[in-house]
Amino acid sequence: MQELNLRYFQSVARTGSLSAAAQELHVAVSAVSRQIANLEQRLGLTLFVRKPRGMALTEAGELLQAYALRNRLELESVIEQMREATTREISTVTIACPDGMAWHFLPSAIAHFIQDHPEVGFDLRVVESARASELVKQGEADIALTFSLSVDIGVKVLSSHRAAIGALMARGHPLAAKPALEMRDLIEYPLVLSSPGSTVRHLIDVACSLSGVKLVPSIACNTMGVTHATVRAHPFMVGLCSAIAVSGRVASDGLLHLPFKEPQLGQRSLQVQVMADRHLPDHIASFLEFLEQRLLEASPNAASRT
Known part of the structure; x- marks a missing residue:
């Protein structure tokens, strides 16, 4: 495949239309259409589904897009290593x-x-779980830590770690003596819950529905800092979150994290994802090895590798 073919293909895949790709590439729409048609003819495959309002990748197109992204990332990695050899960037x-x-x-x-x-330096991007996976698939992130329940073409799950939802509270809380909680135990206490739409809140709502319990939060927020701060400040506040999110802070802050009996709250797992089939540079591979050890320490005997 010629580089020009792939460049035009990637532009259409990224923008979702011939006209948008033409604007991005500063060429005529007919030129883009011709390059895509030539590429499909050469491969003997349909790469796009033509729709009234744009172009959508077929499964074959998604595979080619993943291949093109891997090649670009690996080329950038080689260039970066060459620069490091002379400039120590x-x-x-x-x-x-x-x-x-x-x-x-x-x-x-x-x-x-x-x-x-x-x-080694880091660029940390805080996004929703589904978006984290998408950034890896698009080559805009090297690693995703995500609570996604499904994996798209172009993404590989390196490991999965248990991230069951539990209750965060002060050590002196009236519920602290219980080895495990039920949804009904929380009814009389102030709560801080994730906002509707999050995976945490969805599983909590499912567990409440099956238990016949309705929980009304005092605070609804998707920021872990709010959960932690309010639980520390209020002696009876309960925050619902995974143990791994507060790993390293529970004991030192005088808090407890208790599990729930409801099985729905144990279905959540944290995935470490990278782009499928990508050859990872040494510095990324080294961090992944280090990260895996930290995750195992935070959730011992609760991980699986794929």
Whole structure:
């Protein structure tokens, strides 16, 4: 395949239309259409589904897009390594993750890694779980830590770690003596819950519905910092979150994180994702190895590798 074919193909795949790709490439729409038609004819495959309002990738097109993105990233990695050999530039790891992982666990892991690897820098992007996976698939992030339940073409799950939802509370809380909680235990206490639409809130709502319980939060927010701060400030406040999100802070802050008996709240897992079939540069591979160890320490005997 010629580089020009792939460049036009990637532009249409990225923008979703021939006209938008033509504007991006500063060429006529007919030129873009011709290059796509030539590429499909050469491969003997349909790469796009033509729709009234744009172009959508077929499964074959998605595979080609993933291949093109891998090639671009690997070329950029080689160029970066060549520059490092002469200028000693910082090698960057771009990570996409939801707020719960960015609040304490991941920054702490990054800080410890940098102590031994000062030549590595990090770009941390805090986004929704589904968006984190998409950034890896598009080649805009090297690693995703995500609570996604499905994996798209172009994304590989390196490992999966249990991230069951539990109750965060002060050690002196009236519920602290219980080994495990039920939804009905929370009815009489102030609560801080994730906002509607999050995976945490969805599983909580399912568990409440099956238990015949209605919980009304005192605070609804998708920021882990709010959950932690309000639980620390209020002796009876309960915050619902995964243990891994507050790993390293529970005991030191005088808090407890208790599990629930409802099985729905144990169905959640944290995935470490990278682009499928991508050859990872040494600095990214080294951080992934370090990260895996930190995750195992935070959730022992609760991980699976794929």
